[in-house]
Amino acid sequence: MSVPREVTRHEDAIPQLADVNVPDELKTWIEQRMAMYPDPKSATIPCLMQAQKLHGWLSPDAVRQVAAVMRVTPAYLVSVASFYDMFELQERGRHTIYMCTNISCMLRGADAVMAELEAAVGVSDGDVSDDGIFLRRFECLGACDIAPMASVDGVYVGPLTVDDAKQLVEDLRAERDVLPAKHLTKRPVAATFWSGGAPAGSGAGEA
Amino acid sequence: MDELLFQDIDEPGLNTIEVYERRGGYETLKKALRELDGEQVLAELQASGVRGRGGAGFAMGTKAGFLPKGTMDKYLCCNADESEPGTFKDRELMQKNPHQLVEGIILASYAAGINKAFIYIRGEYDAQASILEAAVREAYEHGHLGENIHGSGFGVSLVVHRGAGAYICGEETALLDSLEGKRGNPRLKPPFPANAGLFQGPTLINNVETLSNVSHIVKHGGEWYAKIGTEKSTGTKLVSVSGCVQRPGNYEIELGIPAREIIFGLAGGPLPGREIKAWFPGGSSSPLLTPDEFDLPYDFDSIAGAGSMLGSGAIIVIDDSVSIVDVALRTASFYKHESCGKCTPCREGTNWTTKMLQRVADGDATPMDLDLIAGVQQQIMGNCLCVLGDAMAMPVSSMVNKFRDEFEAHLEAARASRTPLADAPAKLDLVGGLVPGVIA
Numbered sequence: 247m248s249v250p251r252e253v254t255r256h257e258d259a260i261p262q263l264a265d266v267n268v269p270d271e272l273k274t275w276i277e278q279r280m281a282m283y284p285d286p287k288s289a290t291i292p293c294l295m296q297a298q299k300l301h302g303w304l305s306p307d308a309v310r311q312v313a314a315v316m317r318v319t320p321a322y323l324v325s326v327a328s329f330y331d332m333f334e335l336q337e338r339g340r341h342t343i344y345m346c347t348n349i350s351c352m353l354r355g356a357d358a359v360m361a362e363l364e365a366a367v368g369v370s371d372g373d374v375s376d377d378g379i380f381l382r383r384f385e386c387l388g389a390c391d392i393a394p395m396a397s398v399d400g401v402y403v404g405p406l407t408v409d410d411a412k413q414l415v416e417d418l419r420a421e422r423d424v425l426p427a428k429h430l431t432k433r434p435v436a437a438t439f440w441s442g443g444a445p446a447g448s449g450a451g452e453a
Numbered sequence: 454m455d456e457l458l459f460q461d462i463d464e465p466g467l468n469t470i471e472v473y474e475r476r477g478g479y480e481t482l483k484k485a486l487r488e489l490d491g492e493q494v495l496a497e498l499q500a501s502g503v504r505g506r507g508g509a510g511f512a513m514g515t516k517a518g519f520l521p522k523g524t525m526d527k528y529l530c531c532n533a534d535e536s537e538p539g540t541f542k543d544r545e546l547m548q549k550n551p552h553q554l555v556e557g558i559i560l561a562s563y564a565a566g567i568n569k570a571f572i573y574i575r576g577e578y579d580a581q582a583s584i585l586e587a588a589v590r591e592a593y594e595h596g597h598l599g600e601n602i603h604g605s606g607f608g609v610s611l612v613v614h615r616g617a618g619a620y621i622c623g624e625e626t627a628l629l630d631s632l633e634g635k636r637g638n639p640r641l642k643p644p645f646p647a648n649a650g651l652f653q654g655p656t657l658i659n660n661v662e663t664l665s666n667v668s669h670i671v672k673h674g675g676e677w678y679a680k681i682g683t684e685k686s687t688g689t690k691l692v693s694v695s696g697c698v699q700r701p702g703n704y705e706i707e708l709g710i711p712a713r714e715i716i717f718g719l720a721g722g723p724l725p726g727r728e729i730k731a732w733f734p735g736g737s738s739s740p741l742l743t744p745d746e747f748d749l750p751y752d753f754d755s756i757a758g759a760g761s762m763l764g765s766g767a768i769i770v771i772d773d774s775v776s777i778v779d780v781a782l783r784t785a786s787f788y789k790h791e792s793c794g795k796c797t798p799c800r801e802g803t804n805w806t807t808k809m810l811q812r813v814a815d816g817d818a819t820p821m822d823l824d825l826i827a828g829v830q831q832q833i834m835g836n837c838l839c840v841l842g843d844a845m846a847m848p849v850s851s852m853v854n855k856f857r858d859e860f861e862a863h864l865e866a867a868r869a870s871r872t873p874l875a876d877a878p879a880k881l882d883l884v885g886g887l888v889p890g891v892i893a
Contacts, residue, residue, distance in 0.1 A: 282612050284526065284569065284652055290634030291617050295576065329636040329793075331618030332576045344577070348538045349737050349783050350695040350769055385620065385787055386538035386737075387577050390695030390769070391702040400579040431580055434463040435545065436694075436702020440721070 259319040266314040272300055276315040286316065294327055303334040331384070339378030341418050343367070344397040347383045350390035354405065359394050362411035379418060392430055402430035454681075457669050457689045458662065459705040462549045468584050470591040473552040479597055481672040482556050485563065486605035489671075494564040498667065500675025502687040507532055507623070507660030508736070508764045510753045514675075517565045519647035520655045527567040528651040529609075530632065530658045531558055533574035533585075534616055534623040537736035538787060539767035542691035542703050543661035547574070547581040550665070551588035555611065557667035559597060562609040565657050569610050573628050576617040586613045620791035624839045625658045626650075627793065638795045639839035662691055662766075682708035686752030690766050694720040697727060697772035706751065713747040716770060727772040731856070735764025737784050738844035740851035741771075761851070777856040778863050781849055782810040788845035799842030802833040806849060813860065816867020823860055827853050 276293045280286035293312050294304060301308040304327055306320070313320040327333035345363055347356045360383060364370050367381045374380045387402065389395045395404025398414065403425045406414070410425060417424040433439055456462075466472040473479070485494055499514030520527060531554070535543040547554060558570050572589075574582045589611050592598045600608035614632060616622050622631045626640035629651050650656025666688060670678045679687045686708040692715055695701045699721030706715060716722065716732065723729050731741045734751070740761040742749070749755050756763045771780060789803040809826050812818045830846035830853075837843070853860060 285633065287634040288614075288632055291576075291631065292615055295615065295617060326634065326636055327617075329619060330576075330616070333617055347783075348787055349733075349780060350539050350701075352779070352783055353696040353769070353771065353775060384577075385790060386536060386540075388535050388541045388544050388575070390539050390541055390693060390767075393695055393701065397577060400577075402580070431548065435459060435549075436700060436704055437719070438463055439702065440700040 256319050259321065260317055261310045261314040261320065263314045266310050268311045268315055269300065272297060272311060273315050276312065280316065287318065289316065290318075290323065290326055291330070294323060294333060298333060302340070303337050305337070334380075337374070338380040339374040341378060341399055342380045342382075342397075343414070343418075344382060344384035344387065346385070346387045346389070346393070346395055346397075348386035350386070351394040354393040355408075356394035358408055359396075359406045359411050362408045363396075363415065366412050366415035377419065379415070389430055391436060392428070392433065395430070398424045403428045404430065454689065454707040456705050457681075458546060458550075458553070458665050458691060459703075462545070467550055468548070468552070468588065470552060470588070470595055473550070474595075478552055478668075479556055479592075479595070481668045482559055482597060483603055485560060485671050486603050486607060491563050491566055491607075494560060494671055497671055497675040498561070498564055501666075501670045501678035502675075502685070503663065503666055503670060503678065504686065504753060505660055506662035506666075506690065506766065508537065508738070508762075510763060513659060513663050516647065516659070517561065517657055519645070520565045520567075520657055521648070522566065524566075526569060526652070526654050527565065528654055528656040529558060529562050529565070529567045529570040530625075530628060530651060530656060531570070531572040531661060531664055532623060532625065532628060532658055533572050533578070533581075533661045534628060535578075535661070535765075536575055536620040536623050537738060537765045537767060538784075539693060539695050539733060539736050539769040540765040541693045541695075542766065544578055544581055545703050546661055546665050546691070547578070547585055551585050552592065553665050553668060554585075554661055555588055555592050556597070557664035558611060559592075559602070559609055560667045560671050561657065561659065561664055563607055567609060567657060570612075571632060571651075572611070572613045573622070573632055574613060574615055575622075576615045582613060582615050589613055619793075620787075621793045621839070621841055624841065627839065628658065629656065636793070638793050639841075641838055683750065683752045683754075685754050686763075690751075690763075692719075692751070693765075693767040694770070695767070696732075696770040697724055697729065697775070698722065698770045699724060709750045709752045709755075711748050712742075712751045712768070715751060715768060716747065720768075720770070723770070723772050727774055729770055730773050730775075731771045731777065731780075733767070733769040733771075733848065735762045736767040737769065737787065737848060738762075738840075739764045740847045741855060743855065776863065777852050777859050778810070778814050781852045782807070782814050784848055784852075785810050785845055788841060792841055796837035796839075796842070798833045798836040802829055802842055803845050805829060806845065810849075813864065816864060816870075818864060820861050820864060823853050823857065 279289040297308040297312045309320045309323050345360045367375050367379045369375045372382050389402050392404030503513045504510045619637045621627045622637040627637040631637035646656040682688050690708050704719045734756050753763045785807045789807040792799050792803045794800045830850040833842040833846040
């Protein structure tokens with residue numbers, strides 16, 4: 247056996263497509279993504295994310311599926327996945343709450359909101375509840391204008407009060423839109439927002 | 454001051470190409486491709502003096518000029534991995550005016566002879582990434598991207614690439630490794646990305662806000678742009694104000710206005726009944742400033758002159774209800790979590806600093822530990838491949854030095870509340886010495 251040039255190309259350790267049952271949709275997605283880069287390996291992170299979306303987490307099966315299509319070893323993919331916070335190498339729930347507890351959110355009471363979330367979900371930081379809600383503290387999510395805030399299944403909501411925390415978990419359990427009035431994407435730029443929602447462009451930039 | 458990047462930012466549908474073009478969008482691109490060559494566009498960028506908005510503040514035109522000439526694959530990476538705590542300006546730009554960024558990327562590529570561009574956006578910005586993907590699709594459909602754009606012979610491709618949650622990938626060389634499908638470890642420099650960057654090709658890396666400025670610079674000319682702001686900090690700046698203020702959010706300011714105008718004028722000052730005791734002028738990596746520095750002009754050089762940095766333009770305000778000890782601990786634990794682990798001073802330094810600050814917070818320390826903490830920070834700075842370790846060492850040093858009294862008062866209060874040693878049951882651990890906590 248020849249010595250492999252790099253671990254990602256260790257042929258013996260790459261699962262064969264014939265042995266792995268890759269969903270067609272995922273296979274097509276990965277192939278299209280790989281074609282977007284001069285070096286197909288660049289597609290690693292997006293492809294892992296797509297597989298995680300499909301499987302709910304990066305299960306060994308999910309990793310093998312990506313490995314078989316990308317022609318890299320599963321070990322390589324796990325080495326990459328373990329570096330990034332958004333990849334889950336252990337099973338998690340149907341819903342994910344990332345609660346920001348970094349400085350700006352901390353200054354506005356994030357720890358109290360987190361404590362309430364833990365009580366409402368019934369788990370502590372980093373755990374999954376029996377009904378499938380995964381809760382974890384997260385570093386700055388880039389929305390300190392609505393601090394304290396959380397990302398719920400990727401949707402940014404804030405500013406959160408302790409009461410909002412209860413409502414948020416209720417909404418999730420009822421499979422409803424979470425705190426619809428507090429979605430970040432509905433918020434105008436600060437100068438407009440704080441002047442009472444006047445039309446965009448009026449008075450902004452003036453002290 | 455007229456707004457530049459935030460002009461009519463909340464106009465409904467501005468994120469679509471119809472509205473953007475109706476407002477004159479992409480006209481600058483067409484005109485530049487028709488009337489100017491790449492060198493002339495580059496000259497405008499250089500004349501504008503625009504400095505990088507991501508943190509380092511390096512002149513963008515100079516950086517673009519470092520790329521070698523000649524025909525080869527050259528790359529542009531737009532750094533949209535906005536993760537510096539307190540920073541959220543790029544998020545608003547990408548969500549509300551993605552085409553302003555896309556047009557800037559195409560123009561910058563034209564200036565530097567780049568044929569392949571990428572936007573590396575942090576994975577948490579799901580909504581914004583989808584908006585960008587739609588914008589890029591539209592730009593292709595309208596012929597602004599692809600080969601032979603508007604018959605000019607110039608072509609560039611653009612791909613939106615999502616990260617997966619790692620602060621370090623905002624560091625330019627870690628970003629490149631991540632974009633190549635690897636763990637996001639920083640690289641040794643030199644070679645610099647301008648010579649050997651993405652796929653070892655010449656690469657220009659710029660922040661979202663920097664690139665969003667490009668179409669305005671090309672439209673009005675570099676000289677016009679250079680008149681905004683101060684001599685060495687030209688243009689407008691988006692400032693993300695957060696923490697203990699009444700009106701947190703993104704504000705567009707002319708560089709050089711007093712910080713007081715931003716914190717008190719725009720952001721409304723402290724919450725009722727509170728007083729500001731410290732502020733980060735440029736994200737959590739910047740050394741803390743105090744209220745007697747409110748009148749500093751908010752520009753790159755003035756903030757640097759005060760021993761801090763303008764960084765990403767994120768002002769985080771801390772009031773008198775907050776313990777600096779808690780702020781220091783939270784800051785250090787963030788960098789500990791985000792250290793990639795490649796260089797020892799950063800990996801060990803962030804870890805031990807966090808442990809020591811935890812002991813301080815718990816009251817299990819003495820003032821000598823503060824000296825030890827300060828000493829460790831000195832061992833981190835300048836000793837790693839990238840500045841992540843420095844990004845913790847700088848603010849933590851500033852907190853321990855400027856707020857030493859508060860740290861000592863905290864320790865003294867903890868000491869005073871302990872059972873005096875004489876009354877405590879004798880407790881001696883033969884291996885570790887006196888058990889911590891018994892030493893009053």
